[in-house]
Amino acid sequence: MPPKRLDQARPFLTLIVVILGWLIVPVVMKTFARASFFELQAPITVAASYARDLQDYWTLRLHSNDELIEAGRDLARLNATYEESVQQNANLEAEISRLEDLLKLPPYANYRSEYARVVRRDFSGWWQRLVIRKGKNYGITVGAPVIFSGGVVGRVSEVHAYTAEIELISSPGVRLAGVIEGETQPISFQGGINTTFDPPKGVIEFVPLNVFASATMPKKLVTSGLGGVFPPGLSLGTVTKVEPSADGLFKSGEVQLDPRLSSLTEVTVLVPLNPE
């Protein structure tokens, strides 16, 4: 029988063995373990999302025929508007390509839109991300931009067999270049201030001194297109505050992001057609 003192230290000796073991395990094995554990639980979360969809379906079945007819009429009106927009869009694209040929400009990056259902939302103070129901099986690539009707959602951070993870623009790890709508000077955007019950916020740095914005006179921040990941002109949020930074050379400020970011159910992944 081991001495009592040694017996008491057993949990800590085991902990030391675990830590040493963890330190000497090769990175390849850790990467494999991570992927395996993710794929182990993926069917559970995907099944839960299908169950939610079914729940929504049965909720919708409770609507009366009158309500459905009314909704159908509204949709028909919307479809007519969109059909007109699609036609205009086709004309504009033809015009852009004609001008590109004429001026010998390099073409804009082309994307394929991949719509995906949100399987899981994580909105902690440490990170904000989504898991979507499409992955390698739909050709989703790491780094691909993700958008919704309100603008930029974030970018794909990891791709798995049937799912993909998206880091939201409100997440502290996301940095990208934006511009105030209608201007050309680039501004650095970073996510990261997310208080309870309030809409998500981000911060901007290196704002030129001639930019003014406040809660009463907000300005729209859009993607600049610099860096080549996000197409230019996508909405990031609304600049509600700018003030001179400590160095006096630039300003810094706050950007209010779309409040729907934390309750999205469907997003669009822009998969690059010609990834470099």
Place this chain on the structure above:
Amino acid sequence: MRRTFFTFLTLLVLWVVVVQVNHALAGTHVYLFVGGLFVAYAALQLPLRDGLAAVLLAGLLCDANVPVPFGLHTLLFAAAYAVISNLRDHVPRDETVARVIVALLANLAMFLVFSFALIGRGPVPAAVWPRLIFDLVCSQVFLALVAPWFFALQARTLVLARVERDTLA
């Protein structure tokens, strides 16, 4: 081996429940962290090797699903497991209230370590603390509410799997 497997299964159930609750709460920007609950029962009731193996597997499961350095949950769970195991002869571990208190304390410690490890990534770290404190309070309340059910689930699972006698549950 059977004990480890069935304990891990119950931890997987807990993980699924917490993920679904967090999904539903995302719109309100509240996030629940219940790391203490993953460790408490195994550390208080199970033999060292079996309990630790189950807790390490649960740590790997949590690590694989969040954007943190791989191993952070695992090592944190292992450390909490070692501390609780060392103290388990000094607490009335057969009483649910004592188990819940141990889980709450472990959760508090892990939440703080987690926060200090990750908070530096944000642009204004100090501004995140009010949110984290609110999340911590919600997590502790949630943990206190579900812990008795979860401990009973773990105990009954081990009895049904015939790896524990009914008295131990």
